[in-house]
Amino acid sequence: MRGELDKIIDEKKLLLPILTEIQDREGYISEETVREVAKKIGIPMSKIFGAATFYSFLTTKPQGKYVIHICNSPSCYVNGSMNLIKVIEKELGIKSGETTDDGLFTLHIGSCIGCCDNAPAMLINDKEHFNLNKKKVKEILDRCRS
Amino acid sequence: MQILEKTGMKAWNKAVSMKPDDIINLIGEKKLIGRGGACFPTAKKWGFAKEQESDDKYLICNADEGEPGTFKDKFIMENNPENMIEGILIACYTIGAKQAYIYLRREYRYLEKGLKKIIIGMIKKSGTDINIEIILGAGAYICGEETAIINSIEGKRGEPYLKPPYPAVEGLFSKPTVIDNVETLANVPLVMFDENWNPDLRLFSLSGNLKKPGIYEAEVGITMGELMKMGRPDGKIKAVYFGCAGGCMSFKKDTKVDYDVIDKAGCMLGSCTVIAVNEKNSIVDMAAVIAKFFEFESCGKCTPCREGTMRILALLEKISLGYAKPKDIELLEELSIVIRDSALCGLGKSSTTHVLTALSNFRNEFEEKCR
Numbered sequence: 001m002r003g004e005l006d007k008i009i010d011e012k013k014l015l016l017p018i019l020t021e022i023q024d025r026e027g028y029i030s031e032e033t034v035r036e037v038a039k040k041i042g043i044p045m046s047k048i049f050g051a052a053t054f055y056s057f058l059t060t061k062p063q064g065k066y067v068i069h070i071c072n073s074p075s076c077y078v079n080g081s082m083n084l085i086k087v088i089e090k091e092l093g094i095k096s097g098e099t100t101d102d103g104l105f106t107l108h109i110g111s112c113i114g115c116c117d118n119a120p121a122m123l124i125n126d127k128e129h130f131n132l133n134k135k136k137v138k139e140i141l142d143r144c145r146s
Numbered sequence: 147m148q149i150l151e152k153t154g155m156k157a158w159n160k161a162v163s164m165k166p167d168d169i170i171n172l173i174g175e176k177k178l179i180g181r182g183g184a185c186f187p188t189a190k191k192w193g194f195a196k197e198q199e200s201d202d203k204y205l206i207c208n209a210d211e212g213e214p215g216t217f218k219d220k221f222i223m224e225n226n227p228e229n230m231i232e233g234i235l236i237a238c239y240t241i242g243a244k245q246a247y248i249y250l251r252r253e254y255r256y257l258e259k260g261l262k263k264i265i266i267g268m269i270k271k272s273g274t275d276i277n278i279e280i281i282l283g284a285g286a287y288i289c290g291e292e293t294a295i296i297n298s299i300e301g302k303r304g305e306p307y308l309k310p311p312y313p314a315v316e317g318l319f320s321k322p323t324v325i326d327n328v329e330t331l332a333n334v335p336l337v338m339f340d341e342n343w344n345p346d347l348r349l350f351s352l353s354g355n356l357k358k359p360g361i362y363e364a365e366v367g368i369t370m371g372e373l374m375k376m377g378r379p380d381g382k383i384k385a386v387y388f389g390c391a392g393g394c395m396s397f398k399k400d401t402k403v404d405y406d407v408i409d410k411a412g413c414m415l416g417s418c419t420v421i422a423v424n425e426k427n428s429i430v431d432m433a434a435v436i437a438k439f440f441e442f443e444s445c446g447k448c449t450p451c452r453e454g455t456m457r458i459l460a461l462l463e464k465i466s467l468g469y470a471k472p473k474d475i476e477l478l479e480e481l482s483i484v485i486r487d488s489a490l491c492g493l494g495k496s497s498t499t500h501v502l503t504a505l506s507n508f509r510n511e512f513e514e515k516c517r
Contacts, residue, residue, distance in 0.1 A: 014300075016281065016282075016299065017281060051301060051303055054303040054305075054445075056286065072435065072438070073215070073390065073435070075214065077435045078355050078427055079355075110285070110442070111212065112216075114211060114217040116359065
């Protein structure tokens with residue numbers, strides 16, 4: 001990461017895009033990386049941690065290979081998102097914010113993802129999956145596993 | 147649909163042949179108002195920023211559409227991003243900005259690549275030295291608020307701050323900044339170019355218990371019955387929610403969907419989001435789901451919102467589970483009013499609109515749970 005960090009900072013310039021790029025490459029934003037970034041751009045580590053922990057798509061903990069953001073806002077809720085969340089929790093044996101032991105999945109129950117006309121919906125690694133039902137969700141999880 | 151008409155850079159060509167003041171007068175005369183929810187006249191906003199003397203000015207296109215049930219900006223960026231970009235260029239020319247940012251919500255990351263390509267092509271075609279950059283958000287509802295966007299782009303926590311200073315005077319990197327919504331900017335070329343441009347047309351995001359949810363263009367003032375007819379109700383609709391922040395109303399066919407009427411009902415039409423809820427759903431459970439949203443999205447800066455949204459959620463869960471007493475409804479109402487009156491920003495202030503309007507329209511559902 002060290003050599004690449006200069007390039008990322010040079011290219012992205014602003015902290016939020018820098019952090020997003022780091023997370024894309026590393027999967028999360030580690031303390032070590034925060035320390036390096038702080039040194040290089042000359043702002044306190046605490047400020048960078050402040051930003052890195054503010055957003056629901058940035059994380060300072062390692063994440064699974066597949067990061068699920070399932071929506072439980074009203075449009076998805078009235079179309080049965082709660083049942084799907086239960087299916088996913090049972091299938092994966094984890095709750096929101098947790099990662100499976102095999103490091104394959106991380107689950108986040110979150111806010112609206114703007115797929116309200118195709119509810120219920122979720123994002124897996126920034127890709128939208130919509131018009132979900134129990135069967136579809138199980139198939140998607142199986143595809144990730146294989 | 148009016149919003150899908152393409153102007154093909156003709157509006158830009160017209161704009162650069164005009165004086166900035168004349169452009170501002172034109173969009174003022176044609177009554178273009180902000181489509182992000184606050185309905186602020188666009189000409190005024192641009193006028194403030196144009197007057198400022200500064201070497202650097204910025205334009206931010208607010209594509210952080212986060213209000214649950216809203217997906218109109220996504221619709222525009224998928225179906226007519228050219229008009230949005232042309233609008234950005236015209237806005238930059240008018241206020242004298244050389245740098246624009248599109249703050250794109252992280253949930254719409256899949257749009258980033260396509261937008262970038264179109265931006266490069268259009269800038270080339272325009273022959274301007276204005277630069278447009280996409281900044282990807284990272285998942286925070288509050289970053290749709292203009293001062294929070296500024297903090298977020300600057301690399302700080304995306305928390306809002308008290309105005310003044312207003313962004314048009316002192317905004318991004320302390321420079322004059324205009325922040326306009328996607329739909330507003332996409333309308334700019336149409337205002338400039340189309341003689342018959344209709345200022346009352348809005349994009350309604352219809353979702354919830356509907357067989358044909360989607361984006362529908364209609365004039366403000368349409369009746370709720372007509373809106374629902376387009377969306378085709380799934381079951382008997384009992385309530386409509388204007389997103390999470392806009393509150394709820396009993397569904398009545400004849401309700402006129404315009405800003406004043408909805409406002410008088412204690413709700414907020416905002417960005418024209420309508421979520422239909424049928425009678426199979428409990429309003430108490432809806433309230434708990436929405437309260438969870440605000441508890442999760444509260445940025446934590448001010449106490450009324452940080453602590454209040456958490457307490458509201460706890461009270462609603464208690465009521466929903468049947469452990470509450472009638473006294474708890476009074477407490478819920480009182481706390482909702484306190485949060486509304488004392489929170490720092492729009493998120494906090496509107497976080498209990500749904501509770502207060504649910505209590506005035508569906509109080510019996512809460513009382514039944516508290517016996």
